[in-house]
Amino acid sequence: MDDDIRSEQTRATTLTLDDAMFTAVMEQAVETILVTDTEQVVRYVNLAFTHATGYRGDEVIGQPLVSFLGEARYSSLGLADKATPTVGEVWRGRIVSARKSGTTFEEDVTITPIRDVSGQTIAYVRVGRDVTREMSLQSKLFHLQKMEALGRLAGGVAHELNNRLTVVNTTISLLMARFSEDAEAVSDCRDIVDAVHRSKELTQQLLTFSRHEATRTRAVNLKELIGDAEKMYRRTIGEHILIILAIDPDIPCVIIDPGQFEQVLLNLVINARDAMSSGGMLEICAKEAMLTAEELMWDPSARPGRYVVISVKDTGCGMTPDVKERAFEPFFTTKESGRGTGLGLATVYGIVEQAGGYVFIDSEPGKGTTVRAYLQATDDLPSQIPTSLVPESARGNNEIILVVEDDPVVRRSTARMLKQSGYRVLQAGDGKEGLWILNDSGKDVRVVLSDVIMPTMSGGEFAKRVRQLHPHVRIVFMSGFTGDNMVEQGVLEKDQTYYFVQKPFNGEDLLRVIQRAVRRAAGQGSDPVPSGTL
Numbered sequence: 090m091d092d093d094i095r096s097e098q099t100r101a102t103t104l105t106l107d108d109a110m111f112t113a114v115m116e117q118a119v120e121t122i123l124v125t126d127t128e129q130v131v132r133y134v135n136l137a138f139t140h141a142t143g144y145r146g147d148e149v150i151g152q153p154l155v156s157f158l159g160e161a162r163y164s165s166l167g168l169a170d171k172a173t174p175t176v177g178e179v180w181r182g183r184i185v186s187a188r189k190s191g192t193t194f195e196e197d198v199t200i201t202p203i204r205d206v207s208g209q210t211i212a213y214v215r216v217g218r219d220v221t222r223e224m225s226l227q228s229k230l231f232h233l234q235k236m237e238a239l240g241r242l243a244g245g246v247a248h249e250l251n252n253r254l255t256v257v258n259t260t261i262s263l264l265m266a267r268f269s270e271d272a273e274a275v276s277d278c279r280d281i282v283d284a285v286h287r288s289k290e291l292t293q294q295l296l297t298f299s300r301h302e303a304t305r306t307r308a309v310n311l312k313e314l315i316g317d318a319e320k321m322y323r324r325t326i327g328e329h330i331l332i333i334l335a336i337d338p339d340i341p342c343v344i345i346d347p348g349q350f351e352q353v354l355l356n357l358v359i360n361a362r363d364a365m366s367s368g369g370m371l372e373i374c375a376k377e378a379m380l381t382a383e384e385l386m387w388d389p390s391a392r393p394g395r396y397v398v399i400s401v402k403d404t405g406c407g408m409t410p411d412v413k414e415r416a417f418e419p420f421f422t423t424k425e426s427g428r429g430t431g432l433g434l435a436t437v438y439g440i441v442e443q444a445g446g447y448v449f450i451d452s453e454p455g456k457g458t459t460v461r462a463y464l465q466a467t468d469d470l471p472s473q474i475p476t477s478l479v480p481e482s483a484r485g486n487n488e489i490i491l492v493v494e495d496d497p498v499v500r501r502s503t504a505r506m507l508k509q510s511g512y513r514v515l516q517a518g519d520g521k522e523g524l525w526i527l528n529d530s531g532k533d534v535r536v537v538l539s540d541v542i543m544p545t546m547s548g549g550e551f552a553k554r555v556r557q558l559h560p561h562v563r564i565v566f567m568s569g570f571t572g573d574n575m576v577e578q579g580v581l582e583k584d585q586t587y588y589f590v591q592k593p594f595n596g597e598d599l600l601r602v603i604q605r606a607v608r609r610a611a612g613q614g615s616d617p618v619p620s621g622t623l
């Protein structure tokens with residue numbers, strides 16, 4: 090008898106313990122657990138469910154499941170068919186669940202019928218696992234892979250095309266020289282040169298996107314750079330948009346090609362302008378920020394650490410999820426033809442990636458857009474010498490430089506750079522105009538800075554005439570091709586001496602070469618070796 094009581098007691102204790110343990114298991118499970126009866130009325134939810142959805146037990150117990158998880162969503166997923174009591178089978182799937190707050194999250198859900206000893210279904214248990222994070226990691230990884238594949242394609246095509254364009258370019262300049270007396274032929278050639286120029290711009294953008302472009306990265310102070318660019322984008326976007334700059338004065342330098350950074354900023358500003366056709370507010374911020382390994386989990390080659398984040402925020406139309414997903418793809422545009430090329434954000438992506446950074450878009454229709462570019466911070470001091478602060482030794486002393494370049498944008502910016510550095514500048518749009526100016530004021534010109542591939546007269550031909558007529562003038566060529574390449578192609582004469590600066594150049598490169606040429610023109614220093622390029 091005592092034994093019986095004891096064993097009864099033991100069983101009872103064990104049972105109580107099991108109940109408590111059972112409850113603890115349910116309550117502390119990471120998965121959300123919800124039990125309904127066969128009528129789909131909720132009988133139990135665990136703590137994880139409350140955490141995930143915001144619904145407390147007392148708010149949902151006794152309520153039909155559909156009343157708070159949403160009938161439409163349930164039936165649209167086929168759940169009504171598959172997981173109704175009549176089917177009585179295990180249902181598995183991924184669904185979008187609603188929180189009390191109205192927001193949604195993705196869940197992997199299993200709904201299992203619970204049967205009594207006779208096999209009769211008496212309840213359903215719904216176990217869910219929040220997969221939002223997993224999904225987002227997956228889609229980011231997918232995005233990364235897609236961008237890599239597109240980059241390889243774009244880069245490959247651009248590279249091949251560039252080689253062929255180079256041939257067209259050099260051949261055309263030879264033809265132009267040969268037919269220089271035939272105005273009609275020259276004009277036809279000029280059309281070809283124009284088309285080649287435009288194609289080159291395109292391949293250049295594709296190379297930037299595919300991160301194949303040669304860059305000149307250095308420690309850059311963004312505060313100065315953004316300040317310098319400010320005037321330009323204020324002009325670009327017009328009066329109807331309010332611009333706010335919030336640049337933290339203490340931000341560290343970042344490693345990037347300064348010219349490329351300006352391109353990033355300009356593309357983002359133009360997009361913001363286009364998104365705010367009837368006005369709005371544009372905010373450009375720069376501040377130091379950390380990116381943790383956790384935040385970069387989706388990136389197999391993550392580079393957590395110190396960054397400077399530049400954000401360009403607008404109050405414009407925003408993007409739908411589909412547009413946002415594809416916005417970085419080259420040639421993806423929602424703008425009418427002629428207005429958008431679809432290369433703006435692709436260029437931004439390529440540049441930031443190449444600089445070892447990250448770029449993210451936050452955007453919702455009607456709520457505006459923020460693009461954030463993270464660039465690696467460095468403790469190095471800025472190594473760029475702003476053209477306005479060129480050291481005394483590299484500055485000009487009012488010597489006159491003639492800039493001959495058919496692209497007005499390149500011509501003007503080059504002229505500005507030289508002027509800021511203490512030179513006086515004359516400008517010509519082609520070789521003929523250049524000769525004309527030299528005839529007029531030739532004795533004062535020290536150095537001619539000339540493009541090589543130009544309409545009406547090639548740089549080589551132009552140089553030949555300059556040498557005949559104005560032997561004291563030194564010639565500096567600027568070109569996207571290398572000097573040797575052009576000698577090989579016969580555009581420049583062999584055995585002649587050229588100063589040469591490779592495009593795209595920065596202020597320092599240009600000034601260094603110009604200064605050498607100026608000194609030489611004044612009888613100091615020595616010329617480069619024949620057919621050599623500097």
Ligand SMILES: Nc1ncnc2c1ncn2[C@@H]1O[C@H](COP(=O)(O)OP(=O)(O)O)[C@@H](O)[C@H]1O
Pocket residue numbers: 356360361364403405406407408412416417421422423424428429430431432433434435457458
């Ligand atoms: N700030 C923005 N606001 C709204 N949509 C934008 C914004 N920036 C980019 N987009 C969307 O992304 C697309 C691609 O942008 P982009 O690559 O710069 O090409 P483009 O400006 O030539 O269309 C745009 O056509 C537009 O739909």
Ligand SMILES: [Mg+2]
Pocket residue numbers: 356359360429431432433434
């Ligand atoms: Mg754009």
